[in-house]
Amino acid sequence: MSSWLDYTINGLIVGNVYALVAVGLALIFGVSRLINFAQGSIYLVGAYIGWVAVVQLHTPLPLTIIVVAVAAAIVGLIIERFGLRPLQNSVRIAPLLATIGISFVLDQLVMLTFSPNPRALPSQLPDVRFQLGGGTIGPLDLLIAGVGLTSALLLFVFLRYSKLGWAVRAASQDRDAAMQMGVDVNRVNQAVFGIAAALGGVSGMLVGMYYNQIDTAMSLQATLKGVVAEVVGGAGNVPGAVIGSLLLGLVESYGVAVFGTSYRNLFAFLLLVVVLVLRPNGLFASARQAPPEPLTGTFIAPSRPVRIPRWALAVAAGGFAVLPLFPVSFYVLQTLINAWLLGMLALSLTLVAGTIGQVSLGHAALLAIGAYTSALLSLTFSVPAGLAIIGGGLMSAALGTALISPSFRLRGHYVSIATLAIGEIVSLVILNWEGVTRGPIGISGIPPLSLFGYDLISPTSIYWFSFAVMVVLALLQGRLLTSHLGRSFRAIRDDDVAARAYGLSLNRYKSLAFIFGGFAAGVSGGIAAHLYSYINHETFNTQQSILALTVVILGGLGNVVGAIVGSVALVGLPEVFRIAAEYRILIYGIVLLLLVRFRPQGLLGTI
Amino acid sequence: MTNASEALLALTAVNTFYGQAQVHFDLSISVARGHIVCLLGGNASGKSTTMKIILGLVKPRSGEVTFDSASLLGLSTPQIVRRGIASVPEARRLFADMSVRENILMGAFVRNDRDVVAQDLDRMLTLFPKLGQRLSQRAGSLSGGEQQMVAMARALMSRPRMIVMDEPTMGLSPLYVDRVLELIRTINQEGVSVFMVEQNASLALEIAHEAYVLQTGKIVLSGPARALKDDPRIRDAYLGGSEAA
Numbered sequence: 001m002s003s004w005l006d007y008t009i010n011g012l013i014v015g016n017v018y019a020l021v022a023v024g025l026a027l028i029f030g031v032s033r034l035i036n037f038a039q040g041s042i043y044l045v046g047a048y049i050g051w052v053a054v055v056q057l058h059t060p061l062p063l064t065i066i067v068v069a070v071a072a073a074i075v076g077l078i079i080e081r082f083g084l085r086p087l088q089n090s091v092r093i094a095p096l097l098a099t100i101g102i103s104f105v106l107d108q109l110v111m112l113t114f115s116p117n118p119r120a121l122p123s124q125l126p127d128v129r130f131q132l133g134g135g136t137i138g139p140l141d142l143l144i145a146g147v148g149l150t151s152a153l154l155l156f157v158f159l160r161y162s163k164l165g166w167a168v169r170a171a172s173q174d175r176d177a178a179m180q181m182g183v184d185v186n187r188v189n190q191a192v193f194g195i196a197a198a199l200g201g202v203s204g205m206l207v208g209m210y211y212n213q214i215d216t217a218m219s220l221q222a223t224l225k226g227v228v229a230e231v232v233g234g235a236g237n238v239p240g241a242v243i244g245s246l247l248l249g250l251v252e253s254y255g256v257a258v259f260g261t262s263y264r265n266l267f268a269f270l271l272l273v274v275v276l277v278l279r280p281n282g283l284f285a286s287a288r289q290a291p292p293e294p295l296t297g298t299f300i301a302p303s304r305p306v307r308i309p310r311w312a313l314a315v316a317a318g319g320f321a322v323l324p325l326f327p328v329s330f331y332v333l334q335t336l337i338n339a340w341l342l343g344m345l346a347l348s349l350t351l352v353a354g355t356i357g358q359v360s361l362g363h364a365a366l367l368a369i370g371a372y373t374s375a376l377l378s379l380t381f382s383v384p385a386g387l388a389i390i391g392g393g394l395m396s397a398a399l400g401t402a403l404i405s406p407s408f409r410l411r412g413h414y415v416s417i418a419t420l421a422i423g424e425i426v427s428l429v430i431l432n433w434e435g436v437t438r439g440p441i442g443i444s445g446i447p448p449l450s451l452f453g454y455d456l457i458s459p460t461s462i463y464w465f466s467f468a469v470m471v472v473l474a475l476l477q478g479r480l481l482t483s484h485l486g487r488s489f490r491a492i493r494d495d496d497v498a499a500r501a502y503g504l505s506l507n508r509y510k511s512l513a514f515i516f517g518g519f520a521a522g523v524s525g526g527i528a529a530h531l532y533s534y535i536n537h538e539t540f541n542t543q544q545s546i547l548a549l550t551v552v553i554l555g556g557l558g559n560v561v562g563a564i565v566g567s568v569a570l571v572g573l574p575e576v577f578r579i580a581a582e583y584r585i586l587i588y589g590i591v592l593l594l595l596v597r598f599r600p601q602g603l604l605g606t607i
Numbered sequence: 608m609t610n611a612s613e614a615l616l617a618l619t620a621v622n623t624f625y626g627q628a629q630v631h632f633d634l635s636i637s638v639a640r641g642h643i644v645c646l647l648g649g650n651a652s653g654k655s656t657t658m659k660i661i662l663g664l665v666k667p668r669s670g671e672v673t674f675d676s677a678s679l680l681g682l683s684t685p686q687i688v689r690r691g692i693a694s695v696p697e698a699r700r701l702f703a704d705m706s707v708r709e710n711i712l713m714g715a716f717v718r719n720d721r722d723v724v725a726q727d728l729d730r731m732l733t734l735f736p737k738l739g740q741r742l743s744q745r746a747g748s749l750s751g752g753e754q755q756m757v758a759m760a761r762a763l764m765s766r767p768r769m770i771v772m773d774e775p776t777m778g779l780s781p782l783y784v785d786r787v788l789e790l791i792r793t794i795n796q797e798g799v800s801v802f803m804v805e806q807n808a809s810l811a812l813e814i815a816h817e818a819y820v821l822q823t824g825k826i827v828l829s830g831p832a833r834a835l836k837d838d839p840r841i842r843d844a845y846l847g848g849s850e851a852a
Contacts, residue, residue, distance in 0.1 A: 163716070170702050170713050177700035180662060182688035182717035182765065 015249025024196025030172030040223030046201025072201020104589025234282020354558025357493030362423020370522025396522025442536025556602030621670030703747030714764030752783030
């Protein structure tokens, strides 16, 4: 049993690593009011560049650090110049989505170049431990602490004494006023992205050395931890980000000491949600007003939706309904079943993100809740699959809404962060609550779909079942949108202050949207559980949340038909073109980037 | 009015749109060298957009904007600032978490002559003596009137040929309103041309040489301030609403 001092040292060291990521996020948020979801990918790139330098080029340690910092900075500059600068005058959601797309592309490129298998990243330092009080400390710990402190010092000097540093601070407090002082905001952005990327890259390399292992899953985790630390410290607050990081490192380390390793991330995300709910400006924010987040109306691209005549929709639906009567291959039906399942998730997300403007990044959690509920109902209580799926939908509606409700008071980016964290929490609870969810083993032997006592096993019957469920949900949602309820939803999205002034209760309407959306997603998850017959805590992951978001943006936010068209397109087109599985995520990332840049309102337009 | 050759700043036939909505209709304004020119108008008349056009924060759809006979269109805001236009934005817009000293020095961002900048800072402290004790304080902690002083000092630090001000007296106590108007006159006497946007017509006309009245994007009245002050049409044009406010 290690001593408490060891856990403290470990917490501070890990906190130092988080700080390198979080400071970059804080700088970028300060200047651009943007959460850079690609920060973790730069961290990943840094780790792999470090690997190339150490293992293949045999560079000495100081040179390795410089190589990683410079290479990562170049990646950051490229992201700023080609990914984000063209979006300067577009809606506020565009850069956020672009960083998500960039992160997918970078992660996949690393994976395709280096394979997803973990690699060892030796630290090149002697393996000795020094006694320190009751604990021990090694040279790598000292290196990480040294890099952390040096970076903090350099950053302080830069911000306090250099002209560009002054420009960064001025721009982060009032961008327009800074421009009126002659500050070139593009140069400030470049500087900030370059610095953030250099710090992030070095951080990734140090973590790789610390655990002597790097793999492509590091990316998302780093982004999440950095965001947690940054928000805890107060978004855009650089010293706050450092303290938030150290705090996060300590909380995690002590949490691990008491409860075990698998709880590490749970503590991080719980800390985030608590801070978001109680002190959305971070722990150290002065009593100033909430950060100048935009009203949601400017967050989402306005547009005129494409009108599709009812008869055309009816013909299309009829065509898909009779499709199995024709000699189509099992493969086509299977693909379309996947599209219908994704379609239900997209219906849910397009309502929540598009119609009422709460851009959720954790929607896969609703799938997971529905799937686990349905699977456990049918396995443990022998509930017929048809009913169990409805139970899954209801549970998703209830639990999902309850989990998200504390963050109803948040806006814009903060909603996305909160939903991302809640999604992670659901997955971690599933992993750790072994008594109910069977933990990491997952649930196997889930009975097949059935309806009124008849098992649905043939692809044709599964196809009809999932298609019918999706059409019913779509019709309900279409009806909902044309009612006064739909109008109220859109009013809240476009201007929540005005909506509230007209007497709309934001919480009630957001709850209604999440209840309806939760049900659709839960049903989708339930059906999936019975189809797959095996699920675990990773079956429904963040990648699926992002895929659903891409679908919804492709179809047009809030657009019911668009959600379905988007699902068919994103599931179907890779099949049509026989794109190998490992390239698919890359394609999705590129699709997202192109959409954001050239058609933010999607194919059919936002409603 | 002034003829084109002595105009330092000139907007000619400017049409501006926000999406579908037209904000300016053939707007033409000129500011003569060494003059104080005031743009009057009620809410939503397009005053602040005029400021943004001059500073390059909004691009007009058609028309011409020249400063010292050279076009400003197509230049970025920082480039325009380097041409010699400084601004006192609406509601001051100080860098709230930076100190007063840092705020004032930010005004000299486009300059590279460090020693002279230090002398200019001293000069600002004689012009705005109250700021002397506040130098290391957070700018956000100052009162509205003090913030206005900082904003003016900040604008002067770039040694501009012209200052544009958006409602410099807004939200200030009567005492500070007089002080600010006095300072604008002093600045002007030192050779800096001033273009200011104001709602408070009677005060603005006290110090201005010329004035324009803007109503829903069109100039409805213009001329020497002295003449406009007694013009009954100015009340009809917009003062009625302002007096009630």
